[in-house]
Amino acid sequence: MTEQIGILGGGSWGTALGILLANKGYGVQIWLRDKNQIEEMNNSRINKKYLPNTVLPSNLKLTNDLEEVNYKKDLIVLSVGTQGIREVLENSKPYIKRDQVIVNVSKGIENKTLLRISQIVEEIVPNSKYAIISGPSHAEEVAKDMPTTVVSASKDKEVAEYVQDLFITPSFRVYTNPDVIGVELGGALKNVIALGAGISDGLGWGDNTKAALMTRGIFEMARLGEKMGAQASTFLGLAGIGDLIVTCTSMHSRNRRAGILIGQGIKIDDAIRQIGMVVEGIKTAKSTFELSKKYNINMPITEEIYGVIYEGKDVKDSVSNLMIRDRKHEMENIVLENNNLW
Numbered sequence: 001m002t003e004q005i006g007i008l009g010g011g012s013w014g015t016a017l018g019i020l021l022a023n024k025g026y027g028v029q030i031w032l033r034d035k036n037q038i039e040e041m042n043n044s045r046i047n048k049k050y051l052p053n054t055v056l057p058s059n060l061k062l063t064n065d066l067e068e069v070n071y072k073k074d075l076i077v078l079s080v081g082t083q084g085i086r087e088v089l090e091n092s093k094p095y096i097k098r099d100q101v102i103v104n105v106s107k108g109i110e111n112k113t114l115l116r117i118s119q120i121v122e123e124i125v126p127n128s129k130y131a132i133i134s135g136p137s138h139a140e141e142v143a144k145d146m147p148t149t150v151v152s153a154s155k156d157k158e159v160a161e162y163v164q165d166l167f168i169t170p171s172f173r174v175y176t177n178p179d180v181i182g183v184e185l186g187g188a189l190k191n192v193i194a195l196g197a198g199i200s201d202g203l204g205w206g207d208n209t210k211a212a213l214m215t216r217g218i219f220e221m222a223r224l225g226e227k228m229g230a231q232a233s234t235f236l237g238l239a240g241i242g243d244l245i246v247t248c249t250s251m252h253s254r255n256r257r258a259g260i261l262i263g264q265g266i267k268i269d270d271a272i273r274q275i276g277m278v279v280e281g282i283k284t285a286k287s288t289f290e291l292s293k294k295y296n297i298n299m300p301i302t303e304e305i306y307g308v309i310y311e312g313k314d315v316k317d318s319v320s321n322l323m324i325r326d327r328k329h330e331m332e333n334i335v336l337e338n339n340n341l342w
Helices: 012-023 035-044 066-070 082-095 117-124 157-167 180-202 207-227 232-236 238-249 254-263 268-275 280-294 300-310 315-323 332-337
Strands: 004-008 027-031 051-055 060-063 075-078 101-104 129-134 148-153 172-177
Touching (some): 012 060, 027 066, 101 117, 117 129, 129 157, 129 180, 148 180, 180 207, 180 315, 207 300, 280 300, 300 315
Parallel strands (some): 004 075, 101 129, 148 172
Antiparallel strands (some): 129 148
16 A cells, blocks of 8 residues: 655755655655645646755645645654744644654754654654654755665654655665654754854855864764763764764755855844745754753853854854863863873
8 A cells, every 4th residue: 555645844855855755656745834835836846935946746745734634644744844843733633643653854942942853742742653854965955866865763663664664765765763862953953063164154264164163063962962861873873973064064054054144244134034944053053052051061162153143242253262262172071081091
């Protein structure tokens, strides 16, 4: 029997995954808020707003009805901006059945509650079969069938492997991982570091600066992740350093592009408007900063990016603050564990 899949959200990533799954022969339906956008996409068979260079397969359907997109589906994909997931899930709750698998592909942390998306899903749809797909994966490249590798993470091995089998293609390789916390945090926190990498580019600084931001950034991500219950090794994999590299270096990355604009002196709101899509790192910078305080974790890069976005700090001053901090050991934990014998 052909799997039936509902996708909540018709942005670039939701559309790209819809194309991938439809091309595998599954029945796919994407829910969008905007009826006018649905009409335009039905007429042109192209998502001109978010993915203008890819034709939608004939078996990919569109709807504005939450009941319809959830009805008799084997799997539901969450592809809504993080801050909107709670509302969409609450409205979908009456139509979601216990045996449906919920796969999240969004990357962020809810501002009001500091919850990860799996925690939001558990709160609204308790005991659901949940997985997350994350990794270095730009929608624009997935839609063009370029080789891409991601991770399917779930506490339930069978769910992780079900999602792996459903999404895997000769050009879209899917690994499994039991560390839901680490995979979720890797996908969310890297957006904050990517803003910093973009700001560095916008200031006209070079590869040395960006490499330092990325390397120390993954250290910050792992340090907070471990404190929150994640496995350190996850941050060395696709959902950690892999996703960080692609987000910090590619012009497909909204977070990097927004950072470039900010580094060039453009106001935050104007930068977001120019990007024209959700820039998850803007909101995630606030959540991450608050989590660092909650868990008493030193995250200097995150703190400076938060200062630029929410406190109006000068970007050059922020970089100077990072460079003139107290001298540290690079592998401070190793030195301390060896009782300062080195």
